[in-house]
Amino acid sequence: MDITQLGYIGLGVSDLPAWERFATEFVGTPISERGADGTLYLRMDEYHHRIALVPSGEDDLLYAGWMVPNPAALECVAKRLCEAGLAVEESTPEQARQRHVRRFIAATDTSGLRHEVYVGGYVLPRSPFQASRPMVSFKADDYGLGHVVLRVPDQKAAEAFYTNLLGLRLTDYGSGRIAFLHCNRRHHSVAVGEVPGGPKCLIHLMLEVNTLDELGTAYDVAEQRGVPLLKTIGKHPNDHMVSFYVETPSGFELEYGFGAREVDDATWVLQSYERGDVWGHKPIARGAAD
Ligand SMILES: [Fe+2]
Structure with missing residues (x-):
């Protein structure tokens, strides 16, 4: 277990x-x-x-x-x-x-x-989830909240911790030997890499929605609310997530995503990816949108 x-x-x-x-x-x-x-x-x-x-x-x-x-x-x-x-x-x-x-x-x-x-996480059965703005739902529930991408001082040690001790499974490797790890059908719940630019641990947090319309609406809302965009809509090569990135009030990034492929442990084959996205994810300099 x-x-x-x-x-x-x-x-x-x-x-x-x-x-x-x-x-x-x-x-x-x-x-x-x-x-x-x-x-x-x-x-x-x-x-x-x-x-x-x-x-x-x-x-x-x-x-x-x-x-x-x-x-x-x-x-x-x-x-x-x-x-x-x-x-x-x-x-x-x-x-x-x-x-x-x-x-x-x-x-x-x-x-x-x-x-x-x-x-034994507490649920709120008398209070069905209702988003705080017009949208339907997040892809959470059995998938967990989303994923975090973390900057670590020793990637091999981190990978060993997550696999050997927490029992997560390797999904794939990204450029710079970032290791992506999963614990359910979500492509990764955590990724770890020796990414320059520290000392903060959290590089980005990803939350996923269930429809392309909810992703597109979020993109519109970000623009309307003046939320700083850091990467345009694009698609990652490994998890196939279609997403965009904004700057949170803490400085780290929030990836807002939709449509990632899922992992089936019975058939999954670990692959490695070079730098680059399938399309999009064009970086925008911080402060450029102000
Ligand atoms: Fe991500």
Whole structure:
């Protein structure tokens, strides 16, 4: 039994009001709760939240939450982390309440990123998902929230952590030996590479919608709201995602996507890709659209 999805993330942000506008007016993610510490919880589906915006100022990824289907799977991952010599901490009831899950274990990887492996995410059955602007839904649910692309100091060590300890599977390699890894049919839930331009860990966060019209509408909304575009609409060669990139209020990129192909582990063959996109994704200099 292994991890089945990237279930939640925590983002440390410095400008919470700007993030609230960005999330609700452009992205389409409604706020499910305002925490006592100021944290904003963003919904994408039936779960209480998928993204926590923590007003701690890092403007980076604080933690990644990985879902397992049951307590036995949680013990299995915890055992692998312990046997690898990592310090594994068990959530307190208060910590689990904050994450809106039944229970989690946490460990820090070789890059310094905190990973939480959890069971029993809270759903909101009396409050069906309703986007914060006119759109229908995100491709989340069993696929998890989307994907994150991370800058790591040692790509081989990161790849070993995700495959050997968390139990993710390699999907393919991109240029510069970026490794793309999956834990369900989503092409990748995380990608790791020794990408220059640090020190921030999070390069981009990708959220996916279910129709081309929702992608195109988001593109229009970005323009109407003055959200800075960083890459025009284009298509990636490995996951076949059609997407565009904008700058978040934290500086890292948000990829808004549609139509990625899915992985079938029974038939998937790992390939490597050279630099370049199938079409589009023309970079736009930061500040150029102002
Ligand atoms: Fe991406």
